[in-house]
Amino acid sequence: MTIFPEDKETETEIRGLCAAEVEERIRQGKDNRADVGTGLTTAEIIRSNTFTYFNFIFLVITILLCLVGSFRNLTFLPIIIANTLIGIIQEIRAKRTLEKMSILNAPHAIVVRDGSQKQVASEELVEDDVILLRAGDQICGDASVLSGEVMVNESLLTGESDEINKTQGDELLSGSFVVSGQCYARLTHVGMDSYISKLSLEAKSMERTEQSEMIRSINQLVKWVGIAIIPIGIVLFSQSYFFNGETIARSVTATVAAVIGMIPEGLYLLATIALALGTIRLATKKVLLHDMKSIETLSRVDVLCVDKTGTITEPGMQVSHILWRRQVMEENGAEGDKGLWDREALQGMLADYVYASTDNNATMDALRAALDKMPEAKAGRRRPSHIQAFSSANKYGSMTFSDGTYFLGAPEFIMKDSYDAIAEEIASYVQKGYRLLLFAKQEADGILPLGYVTLSNPIRANAKETFSYFKEQDVAIRVISGDNPQTVSEVAKRAGIEGAENYVDATTLDSKAKIRDAVERYAVFGRVTPKQKQLIVKALQEAGHTVAMTGDGVNDILAMKDADCSVAMASGSEACAQAAQVVLLDSDFAKMPEVVYEGRQVVNNVGRSASLFLVKNIFSLLMSVFSALFMITYPLEPSQISLISMFTIGIPGFLLALEPNRERIKGHFMRGVLVRALPAGLTDVLAVGALVICGQVFSLPPEDVATAATLLLCVVGFMILIKISKPMSGIKYAIVIGNIAGLIFAGIFCHQLFALSAMSKVCVLLMVVFAFAAESLLRYLSLLVEKIDCKF
Template identity: 55%
Template sequence: MKVHGKKTGAGGALREPTPERGLEESDVALRKAMGLVNVAVDAQSRTVKAIIHDNVFTFFNLIFVVLAVLVALVGSYRSLTFMPIVVLNTLIGIVQEVRSKRTLEKLTMLSAPTARVLRGGREQTLRAEELVLDDVVIFTAGNQICADGVVLEGEAQVNEALLTGEADEIAKGPGDQLMSGSFIVSGVCKARLVAVGADSYISRLTLEAKKSKGVGQSKMILALNRLIKAVGLIIIPIGVILFLHQWLLVGNTVEESVVGMVAALIGMIPEGLYLLASVALVISVMRLARSKVLVHEMNCIEMLARVDVLCVDKTGTITEPEMRVEGAVPLSDEGDILPLLGDFAAAQASDNITMEAVKAYFTQGQGRRPLGVTSFSAACKYSSATFEEGCYVLGAPEFVLRERFGEYQALIQSHAARGARVLVFAQYAGRADGRALTAGVRPLCLVLLRNPIRKAAAQTFGYFAQQGVQVKVISGDNPVTVSQVAMQAHIDGAENYVDASTLQTEEALCKAATRYTVFGRVTPAQKRALVRALKSAGHTVAMTGDGVNDVLALKDADCSIAMASGSDAAAQAAQLVLLDNDFARMPLVVDEGRRVVNNIERSASLFLVKNIFSFLMSFFSIVLMCTYPVGPAQISLISAFTIGAPAFLLALEPNKRRIKGTFLRNVIERAFPAGITDFILVSILMLVGRWMGIPDEMISTAATILMSVVGLLIICYIGRPMNLWRWAIVAAMVAGIALSATYFHWLFDMSRLSLHCTVLLLILCALALPVMLGLGRATQTMVDFSFRMARQFLRRCKGLGARRRKEEGR
C-alpha cells in the first residue's frame, strides 16, 4: 500500500532494490504477503462456477421454468416433454465450455508473457503475473512492458501507440517512465516496477474498457443476441393475449388454454440457437488448440471465414525465422574492415534476428570500446555505434546512403534480385541518435543476408489463391528482394512491387494498397496505413507478423495472427498465435473459420423456421378465434428431429465455402420460405379440416406430420448439394420421427388419422416443395429490397447527423 506517496509494510518502509541485485527473496515474500503482485485484471477465462451460472440462469431458461410450472399446475404432465431438451442443452453448453476452458488454460500457460528479472543478483525468467512491486526487470526489443516502471539503467526506444495512438518511437533513459501496454522497439534497459496489477496503467484502461458492452464480441453472436432479445420482449405479451383469447373468447378450459399458450411460446423461443452458436465456436477453439493454434479472441474465428486479403511479412512468414549472413562485399579500398564490423557487432544488443546473424558471423574484432550505441530503429532503419575514430552505421541502403544511393544501386539491385537482403555498413560524419541521418556517409561494404524459404510456403499460398484470397507482402526490406522471395514462394502477382518510401502521401498509399502485391521499405506506420486502406476498400483483412514493427498493423487488422517465436508484443497484440511457428497452419485456420460460420448460418435457419411459423400462427389463431393447432409435446417432437439434432450434426461437418453477405440476412433468406410454407399449409389444413368435420386431435397430428415434412425438406434445401452424410442425417431423422410417432404416440400426443384426413395430408405434403421453392425466390427479392431500403435509410440518417454537427460547429 502507499501512504503519502511512501510505500510501507507491516514492519515499516519497504526497501528499494539496487540495479545490480534487484529484490532479495525476503523482499519478494513481503510484497506477495501484501498483495503487491502483478496479477492481471482481465482473466483469460471464466471460472467453472461462472460458466455454470451463465448457462443455467438465462432469460429463456426462466421462461421455460415458468411454462413448466404452469403446465404442471393444470395437470398436463405429458406437455412437459420440452424440459428434458432444455436441460440437455444447458448441460451440453456447460460441458463444452468447461472443456474449452481447460484446454485453453494449458495453452495459455505455455504462451504466457514472461519477463527477465533480477532477484538477489541472479537473472531469472518469470511469468509476468509472478512479478512484484519494485522488481528490477530487464527489457529488450520485442518485449511488451507488463507493468509501469521507471528506467534505472540503459536506453531503449519505446512505442506507446497502443496506449496513446501516436506511432512515434520515444527514447527512454534513466529516470523516464515506462507505461504498461507499450513495447520496446530497440535497445536494452533495466527498470524498477512502480505500479503492478490493478494499479498499472494498462489495468486501468482494461477496467475502463470493460464498461463498454459488446467489445470484441463476434458480429454473429451480436446479431443472435439482438434477435433473441427482440423475441424475449414480445413473447410475454403474446403469451398473455393467447391465454386470455383461448380462455375467454374461444371458450377453452384453463388447462386447454395454458397448453395452447405454452405450445405457441415454445415454438417462438429459439432455445438452442444461441447454444448452437456458442458451442460451435467453443468446439472450433478446441480444434484449433489441438493444432497448436491459441485463440485470444473468439470473434476472430468468424472474421477468418470472411477474410479476402491476407497481409504477410517476409521474414518469419514466407521465410524461416532464422537469418544467416552470406558475406560482405567491399565498397572501399581502405583494407580489411571485418575487424571493424566485428567490434560494431559486439557493441550491439541481440535484439532482433538480423543483429543476431551479424553478431554470429562477424566475430573477429580488435576490442574497440564504443562511446555510444543506437539500436536498430524500424522507422529510420539503421543501428549505430560510435568509437573514438568515428561513428558507424549499419542499415537499409536507401536510408543510409540517401542521395548517394544511385551510385551503388545497380550493385545492390543485382544482389537483391537473387533474393538476398542487403545492408550497407558506412562511416557517418554526424552524430547518430536514432533519428533520420542527415550528414554525409562513407560507404565501406555491403552485408548480404538470407532467409531460407519455408518448405510449405508454395503449397500454402497456392491454397489461398484457390480460395480467392489475395496475398499482400508487406516488408521493411528492399522491394526487389521481397519480390524475388515472394516469387520463389509462388505468390500470385509477386512481380508487381513498389518501394513504400516513395509513397509520401496518404492518397498515394491508398491507391497502391489495391494496385500492388509486394510492398518494400515499409515503416510500421505505413503497415498500419496499408491495412486501413485495404479495409476502407471493402476488404476483410488478416495480418500475420512476429516483430514489434508489426504490432500496430496487427491491432488494426480484422484478424491478426502472430508467431509464438516472435516478439512478446506481437504475440500479445494478435488474436491468434501459431504456437509451433508454422505458417502452413494457416489453411487449416481459415478452413476452421469458414466451417464454423457456414454451418452456424445453415443450422440457425432451421431454428428460425419454427419461430416464424409460431409467430404467424399465433396471430392467425387470435384473428380466426381458434385453438393453436399443435401442442407442446408435438412441438418438442418437431424441434428434436427437424431442428435440434440435424442442426448440431450439420454444424460439425467440413465446410470450406467462402462467406458472402451478412449473417442475419443469410439466415433470414433460408428460413423465411420454410416458415411461411409451414404457416400456409397448416392454415389450409385447419380451415379445410374444420370444413370437413375432422376432429381437432387429428388436425393436430396431421399438422405435426406436415411440419415435420417441411422441416426435412428445409434440411435438404440448405444442405445442397446433398452428400452421403447429409442423406444419412435425413434418413435418421425420418426414422426418429416414425418411431416416436408409432411407439411413443402417447407421449407426443399423436392419434390415428381418418381416411379423409390422410388424403388431405398427402395433398398438402405434395404441395410443400413447390410452395417453398416459389417462396424462396420471392423472399430473396423481398430481402434484397428491404436491406437496400435499410441501407439508404441509414445513409440518410448519417447524412442528417453530419449536417447537424456541422451546423452546431458553426
C-alpha cells in the same frame, strides 16, 4: 549482452532482490498477478448459461403448465436442461483447453535475482524486481530505467506511434513495448497497481462491439424474438380464453405451444458449441485463439497482409556475405575511392559495432553468429561512447567510438541523397532477393560507405502451396515489409505470390491519398514504417475489404491492432503474440488454411442448421398471427412442438454442424439463413392453416387436427432438412434416416406423451393431400424467394 552501470549504487541495484525479499513481497500481495482478463470464470460460465432471459421464460411456462395440470406438455424441459448443460460443459472444456495453451504461450521476463539472470513468467515478478528489457519485449509492470537505453512504443496505451527514447531514471509504462535497445529496469508498480491493469479494468467495464457477424445476427434475432413473445402470448391467451371460450388449461397450453415455437432456444447454443469445438480442434493443431470468434472473421477475409520475414520466409536469418566496398567495386569494374582500410581492419570495426550493440533482433543475432566464426573479428573490442539503437522508423542504428561515428542499416536511409552513388554496385544483390545492410562511417564531407552485409531467409517449404490456396480462394495477398521493395518483390515471386512484380517504395507514399491508391495497384510494399502498415490496413478496410494482418515483430503491432483479424507467429516478440487474436504456436504459416477451414465449417454449418431453427420460429410467429386474425385457437400443443423440434431441427441441426465443410462463405449470415428458411416457414403456415380450416369445415376433432398438423410439419421439416443437406453423403443419409426412425418410434411408443391420437380417415386423407401439396409449394416458394434475393 552486458550493460555497464554508471555508478556503484546502480551496480548494487542490478544484483536484484534475494529470495527472502521476493517471498516477503509475495506475502504482502506485491506480485504481478492481475485478474483483468476478459475470459469468463467457471462460475460466470455457469451463470451465463443458466440465468438467461429465455430460461426465465421457460421457468414461467413450466409453472403455468404445472398450475393447470398439463404435465404432459413439459416435454421441452429435458431439452432445455440438456441445452444448458451442454453449453456449460463445452464452454468450460474450451476454457480449460485455451488456458493450457495460454500457459505455454504466456509472456515471460528476464529477472535479476541474487546477481544472476533467469527467465520467469511475468506474473511471478514482484515489486522492486530488476528486469532486463530488450527489443520485442512487452513491459509487464510500471518500471524505472536503472541502466541502458531503449526506444519504447506506447501506442497500445496512448494510440501514438512515436518511438520514445528512455534512459536512466525515465519511467516505463506497463503495456508498452521495447522497439530497440536494451536496459535494466526496476519494477515500481505491479499487478493491479500497474498502469495497464487499471486501463484493462476500465476497458473490461465498457461494452464491447461484437465483431462476429454470425453471433451479432443471432443476438439480434434472439433480442427481437424476446421482445415479441410477450405481447403475442398475451393476445393469444386472451383470444383463446375470452373470445373462443376455451378452458384456462387449453388456453395456457395453446399459448405456451406458440411461444415455445417462437423461441430459438438451441440456436445460440449451437453457435457457441460450434465455435468452442472449432477452437479446441485448432488448439490440438497448435493454433491458439485469444478470441474464438476470430475464426469466423478470418474465414471471411478477402485481403491477407503478410510480412516477409517469419511469414513468407523462415524466422531464422543468416548472413550470406560480408562484402567490403573495395571488393564490390572491383567486381563491378568501378573506379574511384575504394576504401581506406584493409579487410581485417574493417572486419574488426564491424565486430566492435555488432558486439557492443544492444539490439536484440534476428538481424543482429545473425551477425553475431557469423562474426563468432571469424577469428580476426574477435580482437580489439572497443566500447562506444554513445549508442543509437536500431529503430524501425529510422531503418538504421549508429555508434560513436573514439575515431568517429559508424552506421549500420538500410543503405537508402543512411546515404539519403547520396544513395545513387552506391545503387548500381548493390543492385545485383538486391535483385537476388538478399536483404542488404550498409556499414558506413561519418566523415567531414558526408557518409563514407565501408561495406555491405547481405542476409537471407530461406523461403518456407510450404509457402507456394499456402499462397496458391489463398489465390484459389480469391484472397488477395499484400506483402508489407520494412526491407528494400525490390528485395521483397524477388522473395514474393519465389513464394508464388500473384502480382509480386508490382512493388512500391513506401517512402514515396507520403499521404493517405497515395496509400489509398497504392493498396489497389501494388502487391508488394517495401520500406514501410510501422505507422504506414497501419494506414495500409485502414485504406484496405475503407475500400470495403475484410483484412487480416500477420506478423511476428513489434513493428507489426499497430497494423494488427486495427486489422479485422490479427495473426501472430509465436517465434516472434511476446508483445506481438499477446496483441494478436490468433497465435500460430509453431510459427507455421501453412496452418492458416486450417484456421480458414475451421471458420468455414462453423459459419456454413451453423448457418445451415440455423435455417432449421428459423423455420419453426417463422411458422410459430405467422401461425400465431393467423390464429389471432381468424379467431381460432393455436392448433398445436407444447409436447407436439417438442417432438417436431427434436427430430427435424435439434438433433439433425447439431449433427450437421459437426460435418467438415470447406465451402466458401457467401453473402451475409442472416440473409442466407432467411433465404433457406422462409420458403419452408411459409409452406408450414399455408399447409397447416389450410388443414385447420378444412378441419373446421369437416367438423374434425381438434385432437385429430393437431396430430395431423404435427405429422405434416414433420414431413415439411424433413423436406427442408434434405434440401439444405445437399449434396447428400453417407453421413447425411444416416442423419435423415435415423431421425425419421426416431420420429416413428416416438410416434408409436410414446404417442400419449406427445399428444398424438388416432386420426379419422378423412383427417388422414387431408394430411396426405396437404403433404403432397406442401412439396410443390416448397419448391415454387424456394424458387420465388431465390429469384427475389438475386434481384437485391
